[in-house]
Structures are given as structure tokens and as C-alpha cells.
Amino acid sequence: MRIDPELGWTLRPDIDGLASDEPWQAGLRTNAFGFRDVAHAGKAAGVTRVAVLGDSFVFGSGVRQSETLTSRLADLLGPAFEVVNLAVPGYGTDQALLTLRRWGPRLSPDVVLAGFFWNDVMENASSRIYDMEKPRFVPEKGDKNGVLTLLPPGESHGHSAFARLDAFLGRGSHLWSLSRRAFRRAEGGGAPEAPEARPVMLDLSLRDTPPSRSPEFDLTWALLAAIAREARALGATPLVFTIPPRFLVDDAVKAKVLRVYALGPEALDPDGFSRVKEACARRNVPVVDLLPPFRAATAAGEALFSPAGGIHWSAAGQAFAARVLEPAVRDAARVSRSGALLEIPERVQNHVDSSLRVIRNTDRPSPIRVSRVEDPARGKRLEPGWHRIRDDVPAYQCRNTTVGIRDHHVILTERKRRR
Secondary structure (H helix, E strand, C coil), rough: EEEECCCCEEECCCCCCCCCCHHHHHCEECCCCCCCCCCCCCCCCCCCEHHHHHHHHHHHCCCHHHHHHHHHHHHCCCCCCEEEECCCCCCCHHHCCCHHHHHHHHHHHCCEEEEECCHHHHHCCEEEECCCEEEEEEECCCCCCCCCEEECCCCCCCCCCHHHHHHCCCCCCCEEEHHHHHHHHHHHHCCEEEEECCCCHHHHCCCCCCCHHHHHHHHHHHHHHHHHHHHHCCCEEEEEEECCCCHCCCCHHHHHHHHHHHCCCCHHCCCCCHHHHHHHHHHHCEECHHHHHHHHHHHCCCCEEEECCCCCCCCHHHHHHHHHHHHHHHHHHHHHCCCCCCCCCCHHHHHCCCCCCCCCCCCCCCHHHHHHHHCCCCCCCCCCEECCCCCCCCCCECCCCCEEEEEEEEEEEECCCCC
16 A cells, blocks of 8 residues: 555555465556556547446455456456456545546546445545545535535544544454454354444444434435546446445354344344435435345355455455446446436326326336426427437427436426416
8 A cells, every 4th residue: 555645545556466375465466557457548449448446345355366346347248348446445435436536537437336335434434544544525514415525634623423433443454353353252252342332334234223323324425426426527327336244145244243232133124225225316326236136146055255254255256246237337338328318207207298108117227316407408399218318409398397418317397387
């Protein structure tokens, strides 16, 4: 690692192996940009470039260079695609956003994949973690529209109530010192943690959480929305994917974590990422949830996590995640090439022309969230069904409503009736 005045830390560029007994570290290589990847020059004509943001899971901790998620995904997608690994161990959603801002204009991606791991919530609320200073975003005072102010590393003040966990969680260099500590305590029969020491990222997957967690959650939702906006501003299609923690996949590990924090099995939300998906849906951020397929594959006997209680994906887990993501990436690439596919959501159907119909073809992308916009441009009448939106056709007129597109967002505005 090396210190970075904007991102907190980055990988050193042009690494060609590390002195280590671990085979995956001995063969670790970084490119001139400082990412665990091959070199990437200008984008070739006809090639779809996919930029992948994330932390140590996407980086590929514990697996060889050819076994990482991005390498496996590139193999599956074939020569018509170019996959770029922009992941750095320990990064939260905030550092992923800053990484996209730094490298996005240079790389010109067509699709932006952003991995979300549950400890991102804790990292996003922290200005120092893993014994390193990091940037932190804070919401504008009184703002409810997701406007964020960046505090560079070393300049953050006024931690949130739960960011006091920074010191506790960051004493070790390992991303998951907390989980390892929890597992050891559970196996040794130690006393459970006091409820107030429960980390915010665990609350993310509980049925009920205290209202005091809302600032941490809301900050993360705003950051995910910012990544989506940044991707669209680059002309790319954004796609968030969840990275399941082992305790939500492995029943034995789940029992240990619940015992450490004196929680019953009913405390967990069966859909561990429901808050994430609901928040993203409200902000028009598409999500691929890896938790259900990971659970199914683990129940079928696949070893998707590293052995001996490790928290990262094994080589099989990296390959499995790539297989799940491949069709979603192809769909996102089609949207990026052709413009947005527009569907009138059922909940607003009564506001538009009665001739419009709702299409429920599961092979199509989900309906794009409708938002309000002022002074919409005039356009032609919208016919029933799906439509490819061209840049030169910004809006479609219905009877008393305008439905249109702006930065890949569907907009719906009631037209004023003449008296």
C-alpha cells in the first residue's frame, strides 16, 4: 500500500510478486495505474469496457491472479468485452466513488459494476480505519436530496455516533478482525459482546434496528446513488452487486455470530440485503443480489469461501460470482449501447394514457423509477410497449402527462391544463 492524499491509500503500481509463502501473493501483479490487473490502453472500437469497483473481495484476496472475479468475468464475456479491476482492499463505497471519479474519464467504461459488502456502512462513516486515514463524505446540513461534502483524509471532524467503532475495528490490518474475534470468542465459550458494541454492519441484516443507525445507512445509500450518477455522466450503465458475508450464507458461521451478540435466529432478516435493495430501488440504482444463489450453491455442497473459517471467496466462489453476474453485465451493456429501455410502471399507469400497458417480461430490465422534472421538452406520442430512447427524442407526450428520459432517468410530469 501507499498513502494517497485523496483516496487514503492505493496499491503500489507495477508490482510483480511479493515476498510471501502464500502462492497468491507471490504471483500478485499490479499495472501502472496501481490495480491488480493487466494494462489497459485506449478503448478499442466495438469493445464494451466494464469497470469493476470494490474491496478485497473484488481485488481477489486469497486467490491467484487468474482466479479473480474480474479475470473469470472477462473469460465468460469473451473478446467483445474488456473488464477492468478497480478494486482496492479496505475500500468503502466512498473510496469506490472517488476511484470512479479519478479513473472513469480516462477509461470511458460502458458498464460500471460496484460491489457492496456489508462493512461498507461502517467504513463509509469512518475517517480512520485499519490504522489509516481515509476520506469521508458528510451530508449537507438540512439537505434531503443526497448532497454530500467531501472531507479529505485527515480533515474529517464530527464522527457519527457509531464511528467510534473505528478504533475497535481497525486495530488489526485484516479487513475482518471483528469477525475473526467473534468466531474465536464463540468457539472458546467466551461471554457475548455487550449489545452496544454490536457493529452497524450487523444491524444492516437484522429485522429491526435502532433509529440511531439511520445516518450511517442514509450516507451509504447516498454514496451508492452518487456512483450511479457518476457512471451515467460517463455514459455508462451502473450496476451494484451485493457481496454476501459468510455468516449469511453458512448456517454454522451464522450461529456463532448470533451467539456472540446474544441474538436469536429470528433477529435476522431472511433477505439479508433488503435494506440495500429497497434503498437502491428508490434511487434508480439497479442491483444484482448474490446472496440467494450463494446460499443455494453452499447448500448444494459448493465451497465458495476460503477454508478454515476465512471470510473471502475461494477460487470457486470468485468463479461462481462471475457466472451469476455475467448475464446482468450483458444486459447492462445492451442498455448502454442502445439507450434506456422504457416501461411505464404499474403504479403510475393511471396517470398516463389508458392505451399504455404494463409489460411483465422477466427478461427485460426492471422499470426505471419515475421522478419529477421541470419544463419537459416536447416529443411524440408514446405507443404501448417497450421503447428505445434516442438522445434526440428527450420526451414523449401522453394525454395529460409527459414521459421522457434524462441521463437515463425516466421523468414524469403532469401537464397544466388550459382553462
